[in-house]
Amino acid sequence: xxxxxxxxxxxxxxxxxxxxxxxxxxxxxxxxxxxxxxxxxxxxxxxxxxxxxxxxxxxxxxxxxxxxxxxxxxxxxxxxxxxxxxxxxxxxxxxxxxxxxxxxxxxxxxxxxxxxxxxxxxxxxxxxxxxxxxxxxxxxxxxxxxxxxxxxxxxxxxxxxxxxxxxx
Amino acid sequence: xxxxxxxxxxxxxxxxxxxxxxxxxxxxxxxxxxxxxxxxxxxxxxxxxxxxxxxxxxxxxxxxxxxxxxxxxxxxxxxxxxxxxxxxxxxxxxxxxxxxxxxxxxxxxxxxxxxxxxxxxxxxxxxxxxxxxxxxxxxxxxxxxxxxxxxxxxxxxxxxxxxxxxxxxxxxxxxxxxxxxxxxxxxxxxxxxxxxxxxxxxxxxxxxxxxxxxxxxxxxxxxxxxxxxxxxxxxxxxxxxxxxxxxxxxxxxxxxxxxxxxxxxxxxxxxxxxxxxxxxxxxxxxxxxxxxxxxxxxxxxxxxxxxx
Numbered sequence: 085x086x087x088x089x090x091x092x093x094x095x096x097x098x099x100x101x102x103x104x105x106x107x108x109x110x111x112x113x114x115x116x117x118x119x120x121x122x123x124x125x126x127x128x129x130x131x132x133x134x135x136x137x138x139x140x141x142x143x144x145x146x147x148x149x150x151x152x153x154x155x156x157x158x159x160x161x162x163x164x165x166x167x168x169x170x171x172x173x174x175x176x177x178x179x180x181x182x183x184x185x186x187x188x189x190x191x192x193x194x195x196x197x198x199x200x201x202x203x204x205x206x207x208x209x210x211x212x213x214x215x216x217x218x219x220x221x222x223x224x225x226x227x228x229x230x231x232x233x234x235x236x237x238x239x240x241x242x243x244x245x246x247x248x249x250x251x252x
Numbered sequence: 253x254x255x256x257x258x259x260x261x262x263x264x265x266x267x268x269x270x271x272x273x274x275x276x277x278x279x280x281x282x283x284x285x286x287x288x289x290x291x292x293x294x295x296x297x298x299x300x301x302x303x304x305x306x307x308x309x310x311x312x313x314x315x316x317x318x319x320x321x322x323x324x325x326x327x328x329x330x331x332x333x334x335x336x337x338x339x340x341x342x343x344x345x346x347x348x349x350x351x352x353x354x355x356x357x358x359x360x361x362x363x364x365x366x367x368x369x370x371x372x373x374x375x376x377x378x379x380x381x382x383x384x385x386x387x388x389x390x391x392x393x394x395x396x397x398x399x400x401x402x403x404x405x406x407x408x409x410x411x412x413x414x415x416x417x418x419x420x421x422x423x424x425x426x427x428x429x430x431x432x433x434x435x436x437x438x439x440x441x442x443x444x445x446x447x448x449x450x451x452x453x454x455x456x457x458x459x460x461x462x463x464x465x466x467x468x469x470x471x472x473x474x475x476x477x478x479x480x481x482x483x484x485x486x487x488x489x490x491x492x493x494x495x496x497x498x499x500x501x502x503x504x505x506x507x508x509x510x511x512x513x514x515x516x517x518x519x520x521x522x523x524x525x526x527x528x529x530x531x532x533x534x535x536x537x538x539x540x541x542x543x544x545x546x547x548x549x550x551x552x553x554x555x556x557x558x559x560x
Contacts, residue, residue: 132264140271147285148292154285155278158271166268201279 090240091126091134095141098122103149114221117191119146119157121226121233123165124190128183129241132169139165153205160197164190184230191223354518361519364405370485372525373403378517379419384427384450386410386514390522391418399483401523407489407511408432408478409520420522424514425459425491426450433482434461434490434508437475441468448476448490448508459491459508466502476508485526 098118101108106115119142127135139161146157168190175182199219203211259266365373374395376388390396392415402409402422410424411432423430427450434448435441444463451460464470474493480486491508498504550557 133267136264136267136271143275144285144288148288151285151289153279154283154288155275159275159279162268162271162275166264169264205279205282 087241091138092141094237094240095119095122095138096145099142099145099149103146111225112221114218114225116226116229117194117222118226118229118233119143119161120164120190120194121187121229122237123161124168124183124187124230125234125237127165127168128172128175128186129238131173132166135165135169136162156198156201159201160194163197164194167193180231180234183234184227187230188223188227191226192219195219195223357519360405361521365521368485370526371403371521371523373521374524375519376402376420376522377519381515384424384430384514385413386422386424386517386520388420388422388520388522389418391416391420393417395524396420396522401484401526402520403484403488403523404512404517404520407491408484409512409514409517411483412522422514422520425510425512426514432484432490433479434476435479436470436493437477437487439469441465441470442479444503446479446481451507458494459510460505461493461508462503462505464496464504464506466504468504470496470504470506472496483526484523 098121102115102118109115109118119139122142123135123139126138140158143156143158143161144154147154168186172186196215196219199211199214202209202214361375365371365375374390376390376394376396379387379389381387386402386409388402396412396415398412398415400412402412408425410422410427410430412420413423413429414421425432425448431447431449433446434443435446441464443461444465448459448461451458461470461476470493472493472495476490476493478484478486478488478490489511491510493506494509495507496504497506
């Protein structure tokens with residue numbers, strides 16, 4: 085119960101931080117995708133189910149906060165969550181670089197999907213230009229934050245993971 | 253029939269499919285995210301409504317209690333201020349009533365002084381009373397002398413017995429040193445000694461008119477006034493006969509209640525002179541007017557007129 089409460093709180097906090105106070109995180113006009121970081125973290129540590137639910141909650145909040153069509157972020161986060169969750173079971177190392185690489189790849193995929201969806205809905209926005217100017221920097225910036233965010237999350241959920249025999 | 257076990261064994265995949273399909277459906281229908289916002293807002297408002305009501309009620313209750321507390325303090329301080337004001341007003345009212353009484357007394361005295369043209373009166377304030385005597389604030393420096401009478405508008409008070417520089421002592425009708433020549437106003441009957449004096453007790457309120465002839469008509473209720481031969485002007489109230497005592501001798505005596513209670517006086521008059529001044533008796537002097545009448549003829553002889 086407490087774990088779920090903390091889980092939802094962390095998701096909402098990350099989404100609020102990302103959508104309401106993006107200036108706190110913005111660097112050279114690029115804002116990291118904290119929700120995607122959470123999705124990847126829970127995909128690696130707890131599997132694709134919780135990761136997809138994380139993507140659902142965070143995506144709905146992002147869609148609502150940015151007032152876009154409902155489902156854009158949810159769709160991208162859910163697919164990434166499932167993919168990372170499936171692939172992470174094959175990891176043979178806990179090296180932070182692997183996790184950062186996973187986040188980088190997840191960022192590319194998530195950004196690609198999101199840009200594609202938006203391009204389908206509004207073609208005038210452009211596809212490749214958005215990929216180059218927004219998705220790639222965002223993915224890198226998000227990957228850079230991986231060690232920090234993952235360390236905080238591991239400390240936050242350490243007791244619960246130990247109790248469940250999960251990854252510490 | 254085998255759908256549920258299949259879904260259960262492939263739950264992550266099923267969840268992915270479900271969420272992806274729902275997302276695609278939502279995007280296909282272009283469902284605006286505002287619907288979530290609206291739903292959240294309504295849910296939040298509906299969920300918060302009881303809390304808002306409770307918060308409002310509790311805030312009102314707290315305000316009520318605070319108002320009551322502050323109001324109590326305000327009422328208490330206001331009450332204290334009102335009590336202070338009330339005390340001041342009572343004091344002012346008492347002073348006002350006292351001033352009113354004093355004013356009435358002084359008006360009466362003024363009227364009395366104006367009415368009694370035959371008397372030359374000196375107003376004096378009573379400083380104190382003791383054993384049938386009064387101390388007044390007028391003395392020798394004001395022209396007061398021993399044996400002068402002291403009166404009020406109601407009647408005789410007593411006689412000056414001691415005179416100081418700025419104060420004097422008055423022996424009232426309750427004091428044995430005070431004897432006032434008196435008579436019964438109805439028939440001008442006097443006692444054998446002609447006086448009314450204090451009874452045997454100094455502090456008694458009853459004066460005595462002794463040595464009344466057994467054949468004289470003296471009744472209870474008769475008014476006793478000053479006699480012409482007294483130091484007071486004649487027919488001035490001394491008191492009222494309250495009881496006539498009969499004895500086996502040739503004399504009777506009567507209890508006289510003085511017309512004035514000396515112990516309740518604040519101001520009195522000293523009778524400086526009990527008759528009009530010669531100038532007043534003579535009236536206004538005629539103005540010297542030159543007469544046009546012819547001079548009377550001088551009938552004296554020439555020798556008487558011119559002889560040395």
